[in-house]
Each structure stands twice: as C-alpha cells, then as structure tokens.
Amino acid sequence: MAARATPASRLARLRSVLEGAKTMLIVVQNNPDPDAIAAAAALREIANASHGIACSVAHTGVVGRAENLALLEYLRLNTREIDTLDLTRFDRLGMVDAQPGAGNVQFDPSVRLDVVIDHHPIRRETRTARFTDIRSRYGATCSMLYEYLAAARIEIPTRLATAMAYGIKSDTQDLGRESTRADVDAYLALYPLANARVLGRILSAPLPHTYFARLRVALDRAVVYGNRIVSDLGRLDSPEMVAEAADLLLRAEGMTWSMCLGLIDGWIHLSLRTSDREGDAGKVARNLGGRRGFGGGHQTLAAAQIPLPDGDDWRQARGIARGLTKRFLKATGGVVPGLPLCGAG
Ligand SMILES: [Mn+2]
Structure with a gap:
C-alpha cells in the first residue's frame, strides 16, 4: 500500500509522467461543462508552465450552452473535434473531469492514457492509465487541479482563476451540492484572483431564443x-x-x-x-x-x-x-x- 498521497507527492508523480514531452492532448467530456473546460485549461497551464508542453484540448459534441461558449471564448481555448485528430501524434494523452469508457466521453478505452484526473467514481478502464488521480468526494475537478497549481507554486492567471472559480461554482451549485472542505478552500483561494465582473458577465450571457x-x-x-x-x-x-x-x-x-x-x-x-x-x-x-x-x-x-x-x-x-x-x-x-x-x- 502506497503512502498517503499529498498535493506535493501527486504533483511529483504527475511531473514524472509529463517529463520529456513536447505535446499533449487533453480530452474532456462531450458537450463540456465549465468544470471540464476550466480543468483542461488548468492542466494545460501546469504542463505548459512547468514543462513547456504545447497542449490541445479535444472533445466531441457541440458546446451549446451560452455560458459555456462565453467561457471558452474568454479563455481563448480552441477546442478540437476528437474524431479529426491522430492521437499517435501527441506525446501525451490526458483526460480531465471524465474517464475512459464512461458514457459522457467518446474515447477508445483501449488507448492508454497518460494522465486521468477526475472526481467521478473510478472506472475499471481508468486503472490502465499511467497517472490517475480520482477523488469522487470532490465536488469539482477544478478543486483538484487547484491543489496541483498551488503545490507547483504556479501563479494562476486571472482568466484561469475566473474559469476555475466558475467551474467549482457551477458543479457544486455555489458550494451547496456535493462539495467538500477542499472545494470551499479552492474556491476561496481562486476567487480573489478572479475577475468578478467577467464572471458575472459569463453567468448572464445572452441566451438564444431557442x-x-x-x-x-x-x-x-x-x-x-x-x-x-x-x-x-x-x-x-x-x-x-x-x-x-x-x-x-x-x-x-x-x-x-x-x-x-x-x-x-x-x-x-x-x-x-x-x-x-x-x-x-x-x-x-x-x-x-x-x-x-x-x-x-x-x-x-x-x-x-x-x-x-x-x-x-x-x-x-x-x-x-x-x-x-x-x-x-x-x-x-x-x-x-x-x-x-x-x-x-
Ligand atoms: Mn465536474
């Protein structure tokens, strides 16, 4: 049995898996929600700041919800359609806020992932990944990613902090649903770094008449x-x-x-x-x-x-x-x- 994981020990393991890579594809669920979008941006930040890895984010399905589109635009996150990509061209494959073989993600579970970070109950297919961090008690994947950013002492840019605060807020319905102390701590740390005005603007994004x-x-x-x-x-x-x-x-x-x-x-x-x-x-x-x-x-x-x-x-x-x-x-x-x-x- 391994010693109890700490933010520092998890970061060290994650880093050893990212080491030496130049490119990484980060896969998120179909029709990604704010927690998935912001968690992908956070993993991209860690990979980029610590290892100079260029990251792409991919999913299937449209992002239809106005708030989520506004968030993607604000983060300047160009997501790609996973079916159009040759997965072998990336040095590393990661997945956040989802797991291989789950119903909400279109990803061949026989393809071995390097990194899986998620807060849903663990799935059998996930165990083959090189690095896994699954904590189903957490209300949001962004709360987990916050711990990595803090352990790595990475200065969190305003846009990322705003997105992550929104991710936690929306997955936990303002910390009232499925949230733990860790979600509250992450939110309280991220909120002062976030742009509250932009957050308000995203939350009240214009809704299409449909x-x-x-x-x-x-x-x-x-x-x-x-x-x-x-x-x-x-x-x-x-x-x-x-x-x-x-x-x-x-x-x-x-x-x-x-x-x-x-x-x-x-x-x-x-x-x-x-x-x-x-x-x-x-x-x-x-x-x-x-x-x-x-x-x-x-x-x-x-x-x-x-x-x-x-x-x-x-x-x-x-x-x-x-x-x-x-x-x-x-x-x-x-x-x-x-x-x-x-x-x-
Ligand atoms: Mn989530």
Whole structure:
C-alpha cells in the first residue's frame, strides 16, 4: 500500500509522467461543462508552465450552452473535434473531469492514457492509465487541479482563476451540492484572483431564443408523480437542457427527485437529481443505463445514456422513455399516477 498521497507527492508523480514531452492532448467530456473546460485549461497551464508542453484540448459534441461558449471564448481555448485528430501524434494523452469508457466521453478505452484526473467514481478502464488521480468526494475537478497549481507554486492567471472559480461554482451549485472542505478552500483561494465582473458577465450571457422554446417544452411536459417530477424533452441537438431542466424542476415545491430525458443522435440522454439524503442518484442512473447504455454519477446528481436499438426512431424513443420513467418511479418509491406540473392544457 502506497503512502498517503499529498498535493506535493501527486504533483511529483504527475511531473514524472509529463517529463520529456513536447505535446499533449487533453480530452474532456462531450458537450463540456465549465468544470471540464476550466480543468483542461488548468492542466494545460501546469504542463505548459512547468514543462513547456504545447497542449490541445479535444472533445466531441457541440458546446451549446451560452455560458459555456462565453467561457471558452474568454479563455481563448480552441477546442478540437476528437474524431479529426491522430492521437499517435501527441506525446501525451490526458483526460480531465471524465474517464475512459464512461458514457459522457467518446474515447477508445483501449488507448492508454497518460494522465486521468477526475472526481467521478473510478472506472475499471481508468486503472490502465499511467497517472490517475480520482477523488469522487470532490465536488469539482477544478478543486483538484487547484491543489496541483498551488503545490507547483504556479501563479494562476486571472482568466484561469475566473474559469476555475466558475467551474467549482457551477458543479457544486455555489458550494451547496456535493462539495467538500477542499472545494470551499479552492474556491476561496481562486476567487480573489478572479475577475468578478467577467464572471458575472459569463453567468448572464445572452441566451438564444431557442433556449426559451426548449425550456417551455421542458415545463409543458413536466409531470408530477407524488414527490417526483419527470420531463421528456423530446428531440434535441445537445443534452445540456436535459441537465439544466433537471436542476430547475427539482426546485418545484415538494419534489425530492427529478428526471429529465431527451433524444440526441439516436441516444436517450437522461439526467437525475435528488435532494433525498437517503437516495442515491448514481445508483439509479447506473441501473437505468443498463447493460447496453451507460449510467453513473454522484449521490445527488447523475446521468445515463441509452442507445436506441434502431437508430434515431422517434416512436421507439417514446416507448423506451416511458419504460425508463416507470423504472425510475419504481426505484424511487413506487409508481403512482402523474399530474402535469403546469396544469392541463
Ligand atoms: Mn465536474
């Protein structure tokens, strides 16, 4: 059994893996969120400042959410589509805020990664990476990356500090969800280095009108089953509204669970939230993901992706969504009749 890891010992191990490289590709989840984007920028800073490594950041799927686009632009982070890249051309491969083989990242799990830093529960495929740091108690990957930057005594540029503070803030809902002392410490250290005005501007980035149309669908289709609420958003071009609607609907009075679904490119994307301390959203999501799909996450928030057997078939998707809703209800207290959240018609 290895000695207990400290920020300094983790940094030393990370450095030994980065040593000698000139280029690195940092892979993040599909449709990356602020924690993923800022964590990639932080790893890039460490690799660049300490080893002169030139880094590229790659993902699949569009970044649709206005706040996340504003963040990418502010960080001047040019992300690349992973399918267009020849992975063998990079000296090192890293992944942050995700793990190989997980449902939210398109990455051949047989390709050996050099660095994996994440705060989701550890996956079998991750163990083959040369350097892994998985701490599922942490609310944000940015909080972990902050410890590396501090241990390396790297002066954190304003843009990076702003992005990392936002990453922690958004993954933990202002430190109120799935956060630990380490998240609070990282946030308190980063905030004074951040540009609060820019942070405010990113948080209130202009929303495309289509956002409101999708939000209306989510509200119109929300059905209350006792203390649980479910909304099937139908066909979407990115899964971000599924997660956002799940957050919002959990706030409806009397609700302790929310589940939202959407159909994207032949896959049903599902987001789960709970405020029930006895509940385990990660476990429910794993079960809903089943053998053909993926599912997992934290105690209060989780997600699953389920492929449609016959591609992008809308009617089939509706049937599977109904089945998933039933299984969700069974897993969280039983099937009861549903009532529309916003009244009939
Ligand atoms: Mn995260």
